[in-house]
């Protein structure tokens with residue numbers, strides 16, 4: 022007899038990430054909860070110096086709080102002309118409470134003297150899944166170039182200045198479906214779906 026639908030929680034406070042992650046996982050036979058379904062979450066501090074450390078930390082702390090298999094995403098934009106910055110500090114690039122807009126303005130300012138052929142960058146996402154002692158991690162990367170001015174109104178974060186030459190579009194000019202089909206996050210999630218399929222019983226039905 023089939024039991025109740027297994028549950029998993031997405032350990033992110035970022036509603037934009039949540040939307041993209043849900044869209045990829047929607048066809049799995051899972052009930053996907055978010056932090057909005059709980060009250061009084063502890064604040065998870067991103068004290069790690071790598072994406073993997075932060076992704077695992079977020080997933081672990083939310084697993085400890087909820088007891089549910091927890092999936093966390095840590096993402097960074099790595100700009101070659103800035104020696105890989107903002108990287109793990111992408112959400113706080115322009116300061117502790119920076120908005121997406123503040124961060125884009127700072128990035129364009131830092132790159133104002135960098136010529137078009139030296140503006141290569143990549144988004145990197147690490148996704149961690151934690152349940153008990155079990156930790157699974159996957160990574161996804163998408164390459165692009167940083168434009169001189171924003172283009173497009175979709176997406177979030179640095180999407181309006183992240184241009185993918187093969188598509189002649191920024192991420193902010195793409196539909197959510199197209200972005201997910203090629204993006205760092207979309208690739209990492211496809212890998213995580215394989216992990217979930219392979220380890221389904223371990224993750225969702227284990228007694229300990």
Ligand code: ITT
Nearest residue numbers: 032033034035094095096097111112177178179180
């Ligand atoms: P959580 O830790 O709660 O998941 P966060 O926004 O703090 O949310 P990160 O630490 O991973 O998440 O921050 C990464 C920042 O990089 C994020 O705030 C955006 O500014 C940017 N970012 C992440 N994914 C992006 C994407 O797909 N497109 C554009 N910018 C993105």
